[in-house]
Every structure is written in structure tokens, then in C-alpha cells.
Amino acid sequence: MKKNYALTLKFKGTAYCGWQVQKNALSIQTVVQDALERIFGSRLGVTGCSRTDSGVHANEYVCNIRNAPELNPAKIPLAVNTHLPADIAVTSAREVDDSFHARYSAKGKEYVYHIWNNRIHNPFLTETALHFSGRLNTDKAEAFTAGIVGRQDFASFMAAHSKIEDTVRGVWYFKVEREGDLISFIVAADGFLYNMARIMSGTLLQYMTGRITEPIESIIAAKDRNKAGITLPPHGLFLNKIFY
Numbered sequence: 077m078k079k080n081y082a083l084t085l086k087f088k089g090t091a092y093c094g095w096q097v098q099k100n101a102l103s104i105q106t107v108v109q110d111a112l113e114r115i116f117g118s119r120l121g122v123t124g125c126s127r128t129d130s131g132v133h134a135n136e137y138v139c140n141i142r143n144a145p146e147l148n149p150a151k152i153p154l155a156v157n158t159h160l161p162a163d164i165a166v167t168s169a170r171e172v173d174d175s176f177h178a179r180y181s182a183k184g185k186e187y188v189y190h191i192w193n194n195r196i197h198n199p200f201l202t203e204t205a206l207h208f209s210g211r212l213n214t215d216k217a218e219a220f221t222a223g224i225v226g227r228q229d230f231a232s233f234m235a236a237h238s239k240i241e242d243t244v245r246g247v248w249y250f251k252v253e254r255e256g257d258l259i260s261f262i263v264a265a266d267g268f269l270y271n272m273a274r275i276m277s278g279t280l281l282q283y284m285t286g287r288i289t290e291p292i293e294s295i296i297a298a299k300d301r302n303k304a305g306i307t308l309p310p311h312g313l314f315l316n317k318i319f320y
Contacts, residue, residue, distance in 0.1 A: 078143040081152065082172045083108075085137040088163040090203045090311065095128045095137070104128075104164060108139065111159035115152070116145050125178040125318050126185065129271075131310035133204060135188075138318045140178045184248065186264040186317035189277040189308060194257040205258065206312040212284050214254050220283045221250040223292035224263070224276065231299035233276050234269035235307070243269060243299070250276070264317070271307050279305030 085108070093101035105122055113119050125138045147155075152169035160166070175181075190205035192198045197207045227246040234243055247265040254260075261277045279295065282288040282305040288295075295303045 077146050079146050080140055080142045080172050080174050080176055081144055081147075081149060082138055082140045082170050082176060082178065083152065083156075083166050084168045085134065085139065086165050086167055087134050087137065088204070089128065089131050089133045091163060093130045094132065095124045095126065101130075105139075107160065107164060108156075111156045112141060112144075114159045115155050116147070118145075120144055123178045125182050126315060128315060129274075129310045129313075132313045132315065133311075134315040136317050137315055138178045138182075138320075140172065140176055142174070181320055182318050184264060184266045184319040185268060185315060186262065186319070187268070187273040188314045188316045189261040189273065190312045190314070191259040191261070191281070192257060193254075193259050198257075201258075203311055204314075206308060208281070210285060212259060212281075214252050214259065214284070216284050217252040217280060220280050220292045221252060223296070224250045228296055229299055230269055230272060230296065232295050232301055232304045233272045233279070234301065235271040235275070236301045238270040240269060245269065245272070252280075262316070264319075274308045274310065274313055275301075275304055275306075277313075278308040281308065282306065 087104055092104050095104050097103050097105050105124060109122050120141045122139050122141050149169040149171050153166040156166045192201050192205040192207050193212050195209045225247050229244050231243040245265050245267050249264050251262040253262065261280060263273055263276060279288060288305055
């Protein structure tokens with residue numbers, strides 16, 4: 077009897093072109109499919125909860141495999157991990173009903189952007205956090221983050237070349253946390269536009285440094301990508317949670 081299994085993964089995205097299969101680059105999806113083929117004996121379709129950009133990481137990433145041969149879900153993680161590289165791991169697996177779809181069943185996502193805020197770079201975080209040596213006052217972030225929350229048109233925070241027409245999304249929360257020299261921007265929403273989390277993080281960073289002085293409400297109301305800040309590089313971004 078064929079089954080639908082949901083797998084939860086962690087991965088470091090540095091060596092990959094993102095989740096989705098690409099013709100001329102190695103994707104996480106390809107590596108996971110290769111490992112699953114070793115376990116199940118056939119090439120199975122794997123549906124991911126998000127595409128993720130090249131170099132982006134995940135603390136929690138969900139994918140599902142339909143029409144898979146029956147196997148005890150408790151045995152799947154260790155079996156698959158035997159055939160995965162050290163930068164990808166299946167942390168759990170469960171059987172789900174046929175209607176479950178890793179992407180379309182998701183109610184929302186949480187992203188975290190990490191910044192190492194010290195004059196000296198941290199060799200252990202060069203691939204997983206943006207090094208920013210200038211002084212950052214996290215207290216200044218509150219006015220910005222409060223204005224982001226809510227259901228609004230976030231066209232100003234979408235990559236300029238994106239073709240998406242419906243740019244309204246609901247942001248549940250946007251928080252800034254600091255632990256020593258590590259600053260984390262944490263944002264959750266019912267959906268994200270292309271590069272939205274990285275553009276929001278870049279705008280907030282420039283707001284905290286004083287390079288952007290315009291109120292966040294004005295930036296949103298403009299519906300103009302040129303009004304928002306820079307797109308931060310992908311290596312500091314983590315897909316942190318998927319809500320179902």
C-alpha cells in the first residue's frame with residue numbers, strides 16, 4: 077500500500093543552489109531524492125514547502141513524498157541520513173493523509189536573519205551570519221517592526237523582477253533579539269514574496285544605522301521597491317519554522 081510521508085529536514089545551504097532542482101547546479105531536492113531512491117528502490121517525487129534561494133539555510137524544512145512504499149516512519153530518518161551529506165539531515169518523518177501537501181497545506185512560515193555585530197569577524201559564522209561591524213542599536217528597531225505587522229501590500233519588499241501580482245501578505249510578528257554580538261531578525265507571515273524576508277531585513281538594518289529615515293508606513297504605502305532598503309545576502313537567512 078502506497079503512503080504519503082512528511083519529512084522534516086535541517087540543512088546548511090552554502091553548497092547548494094537552493095531547494096528546487098536546477099539543470100546546471102546541485103540542489104537540496106536532488107540530493108534528498110537520491111537518498112530516498114536508495115531507501116525505497118525507485119525515484120520518488122519530493123514536494124518541498126518552499127523553494128529557498130541559493131545559500132539559504134533551514135532549521136525546519138518540510139517536504140512530502142507521495143506514493144511511497146510502506147515503511148515504518150520511525151526508521152526513515154536514520155535510513156535516509158545514511159545516504160545524505162553532513163550538511164543535510166532528516167530529523168523526523170511521519171505518515172500523513174493523501175491531501176497533505178508540504179507547500180499548499182502550510183499556513184505560514186518563520187524566517188530568521190542572523191547578523192554578527194562585532195568589529196572582529198567570527199570564523200565559525202562566516203557562512204551562516206552577516207558580519208556587520210558598525211554599531212547597531214536594537215532599541216531603535218521597535219518603531220520599524222511594529223509598522224510591518226498586519227495584512228498589507230508589501231510590493232515595496234518584493235524583488236524588482238518578480239512577476240507576482242498579488243502582493244498582499246499578512247505579517248504575524250517581526251522581532252529583534254540580541255544575544256551577545258549575535259542579532260536575529262525574526263519575521264513570520266502567512267506568505268512571503270520573492271526576497272521579502274531579505275529585503276525587510278536589509279531595510280531594518282539600514283533603518284537601525286540611520287541610512288533610512290523614512291517611516292516604515294511610508295515605505296509600505298509607496299508600493300515601490302526603490303523606497304525600501306538593500307537585499308541582504310542569502311547566507312544569513314534561515315527558514316526557521318513551518319506552520320501547519
